[in-house]
Amino acid sequence: MSHLRTPRRRARGLIALTVTTASTLAAITAMAGPAAAQGVANPAARAGAIQVGQSCTSADLGKRHPFIKSTEVAPTITHFKGWYVTQGTTGSHSVSTNTQTSISVSVGLNGNIQGSFGTEALGMVGASLGLNVQVNYTSTSSVSDTVNWNFNQPGYYGVYKGTKKVTGTYGSLNCNRVLQGDGSWALRWIEGADAGSYTTYTALEEGAVRCEDKVPANSIMAKAQVLLDCGSPTAAAKHPAGEVPSAKADQAKRDADRAATATKAVQSMKATRAAKPATRAAALNCQPAVYRIDVPGKPLNWSAPLLANDGIRLRESNFFSAHLDNWRLCNVTENNGVIEASLWNWGNGGCATIPADIANLEQAYLTTAACGEDDLQRFYIYRDVPGSSKVGLQNKYTGSMLGYDRYADGELIRQYSSGRQDGTGTYTLTGV
Structure with missing residues (x-):
């Protein structure tokens, strides 16, 4: 049975939340399935967080705070390589993997997470899920694709890096006047007029898994085992030590490449549309007050x-x-x-x-x-x-x-x- 390990160098900007007990680990594993979608009724309702309906002052009129509407956690393989270890070639191997999926941290339009709103929103995501998530801009494609692994037994392995991809939607809280039941007015935090989506991920894990290994369902390891294509002739055949082609891994990479190309095309179209200057002045209906x-x-x-x-x-x-x-x-x-x-x-x-x-x-x-x-x-x-x-x-x-x-x-x-x-x-x- 292979075991997971985390890289020695952790990405910066992680929330300092550590999960230690076996029961908590089991709960997170169960939650982190491929479609672990869940609505967050009021994730702002935690110690010190601003809540809808709470009083604010005129100094807060120009402020804004996030709250999380929904989250989805999906184990995702970011790098993969099929690797065959023969008798006599066990021990440490350095394996260069192929990129399967690239995940970039983003909140709304601001992919670089330059402002405090994005950092605060992602911090709430991590706290609500009990996961260490990235809160600053980074991408899984920026990490090394090399996995150094000690193979104790001969066999057909899937060598991988993976993470839990976390996506969802957010809203904002703004200060505004509210008409109360007694006819008076008061300043309250309300759900603002804007909303958007976010993407982040947990620290990358790396490892190696064989077809015969028993792994937790819906785990990162299980995702890697699927890519290993255990029922194929490739998995059953004998091979020389080293890289082994995997039909599912190759197809997954082709799918990821096509998706990345489509995403770039959409982003380019949006950027072109946003940068296009107005060709005519709009007819405005302006109020008389100046x-x-x-x-x-x-x-x-x-x-x-x-x-x-x-x-x-x-x-x-x-x-x-x-x-x-x-x-x-x-x-x-x-x-x-x-x-x-x-x-x-x-x-x-x-x-x-x-x-x-x-x-x-x-x-x-x-x-x-x-x-x-x-x-x-x-x-x-x-x-x-x-x-x-x-x-x-x-x-x-x-x-x-x-x-x-x-x-x-x-x-x-x-x-x-x-x-x-x-x-x-x-x-x-x-x-x-």
Whole structure:
């Protein structure tokens, strides 16, 4: 019977959760079947976590936190090679495997997991499942394909690396005003307007398994044993020591290659579509009110750029502002108390947007462009209770909140996946 071992060097960014008892190991093995889908009723409901309906303050209007809607755990073979050990060739072998499946860590659009929102979401996934999962961007294709193994007996082996692939969906919690049963208003954490999917995986395991070995059902080892194609003539035949072709492994690799090619084609199409500039200005239905988007209690506010390659910056209103600090809400809709709108600038006639080529980056800057039918130009507006004009703003396409790195004249307005946790993502819509 072969045994698993983990690589000496563990990937960075793992949650420090260790499973030690046999009963817990058995529970995880049972859970981690090929379709272990499970809904998480309220995974945020743990010590210190924010929950739907919990009170928030106006400083939280520009903040955002994740919660996990669903998870699925599937044992997956990432590298594999059929290997024959003959009498007299037992002992240590260094086997170069072939890539079967490549898994990359991602949360929503931000595949690089640059912001705190993605890290927090994946941390919740690991905690809810009791598994060590990757919380920073990495890929199984970046690891070495070599497996060093000590073969004690002759036989036909499947040499492999594998992991538990973890996928699912998430939502976000945002602070917004809520009408209470007694007719009063209060600020509460609500399920926000955006959601998405995530992918991560546990630490890679490596090993070798024979056809005659008894292995746990739905385990990584069992997946490798299937690739070994134990009922085939290849498995039954005698071979010289070394690599042995496996029909199932070869087919699995071809399937993985085709899937990877299809995925790249879809991603390329999406990138081309996102980067394509608007060919015509959209006809906007703008509300008559004109606003400045102020920093509460301070003189600086959002001012649109004069130059096309510049961004929206904090400026002080004066005689020379030329309406660049004046904004209208256009094509306004409202759902469950959350406004969605385009922000049209009176001074340059453009709409606020995140540039498509940097939309996946943490701290990408906000600018203006010709108005079009584009989710990069749409924003959710979370509001304080009636009587207050404080708001938080979130880009519809990226899900990130709008804020600034420091309060200073000329400072760019940028997107932050979790918002600015110091409260600087809260603004005031001041009527002009």
